[in-house]
Amino acid sequence: MERYQDKVVLITGAGDVAEAAAKRLLCEGAKVAFSDFSQEALDAAISGLKAEGWDGERLMGIKCDVRKYEECEAAANAVLARWGQIDTLVATAGIIRHCPIDEMTEAQWQDVVDINLTGVFHAVKSVVPSMKERKYGHIVVISSIGGRTGRPGVGVNYAATKAGVNGLVMCLGYELGPWQITVNSVAPGPLKGKMFAGMTQDRIESLSAGIRLQRMGELMKNMSFPWMRYNSLPMKGSGIYRLGI
Ligand SMILES: NC(=O)c1ccc[n+]([C@@H]2O[C@H](COP(=O)([O-])OP(=O)(O)OC[C@H]3O[C@@H](n4cnc5c(N)ncnc54)[C@H](O)[C@@H]3O)[C@@H](O)[C@H]2O)c1
Numbered sequence: 001m002e003r004y005q006d007k008v009v010l011i012t013g014a015g016d017v018a019e020a021a022a023k024r025l026l027c028e029g030a031k032v033a034f035s036d037f038s039q040e041a042l043d044a045a046i047s048g049l050k051a052e053g054w055d056g057e058r059l060m061g062i063k064c065d066v067r068k069y070e071e072c073e074a075a076a077n078a079v080l081a082r083w084g085q086i087d088t089l090v091a092t093a094g095i096i097r098h099c100p101i102d103e104m105t106e107a108q109w110q111d112v113v114d115i116n117l118t119g120v121f122h123a124v125k126s127v128v129p130s131m132k133e134r135k136y137g138h139i140v141v142i143s144s145i146g147g148r149t150g151r152p153g154v155g156v157n158y159a160a161t162k163a164g165v166n167g168l169v170m171c172l173g174y175e176l177g178p179w180q181i182t183v184n185s186v187a188p189g190p191l192k193g194k195m196f197a198g199m200t201q202d203r204i205e206s207l208s209a210g211i212r213l214q215r216m217g218e219l220m221k222n223m224s225f226p227w228m229r230y231n232s233l234p235m236k237g238s239g240i241y242r243l244g245i
Helices: 016-027 039-051 069-083 106-134 156-179 201-208
Strands: 008-012 031-036 059-063 088-091 137-142 181-188 239-243
Touching: 008 016, 008 069, 008 106, 016 031, 016 039, 016 088, 031 039, 031 069, 039 059, 059 069, 069 106, 088 106, 106 137, 106 156, 106 181, 137 156, 156 181
Parallel strands: 008 031, 008 088, 031 059, 088 137, 137 181, 181 239
Antiparallel strands: none
16 A cells, blocks of 8 residues: 555645655655646646646646635635545745845845745645644645755845744644644755756856755755655654755
């Protein structure tokens, strides 16, 4: 029996990390719902997975902007209506808007806070009631190494929000533990993919600085999703797991 057989996973975001997580979860038997504010991203993720042979009946795409709590609640309800439960939330929806602090506008600060931090709060809040009811659930937030150590080239807005979600995760682990709900965050280093597409060579070098291999990671090789690989990890409790750095 696969570990995720008949489990239902809601993934916020439908980008590179979401798709990689979905593939692994589908291999393990899960049903996967993506929620993203971009219909294009949803269509690309779902059609890509179907083209690889995954059954469309085990996939769902929901348009949802994590900045709005009502949309997160509606997304969670849509999954509950179709599949009856949400076993795991994987919160990947996020953006990066790097620039030096003295040039950073209020909007560049606030957009990142609204999506990377408040968006995680909304997504988590929307799944907790049904998890509490079942006394079961796993919540995984994709943070970043930038939120643990700082990192040249990501921007203070990004690093501050990722440190913020780490705080949320650590506190929430205590809060939800009595309901047997685990809360973990994964903090990857920079990865090749859409998030950093089109960046300059200077930026690639500054992002690569401090990485032991002196280069950006590659998602499928680097990102092994420890909450699944270390079999019992989510069962044991909550914390932050550092990857690829
Ligand atoms: N890619 C990396 O190098 C890297 C490294 C460390 C951490 N992370 C984190 O991993 C997560 C996923 O990154 P990725 O590489 O898959 O990025 P990505 O750009 O490929 O995907 C992000 C997705 O989030 C969606 N999104 C953005 N704003 C949204 C909103 N308001 N509501 C709903 N969806 C929204 C986008 O449409 C996109 O599909 C992010 O939180 C990112 O900070 C990424």
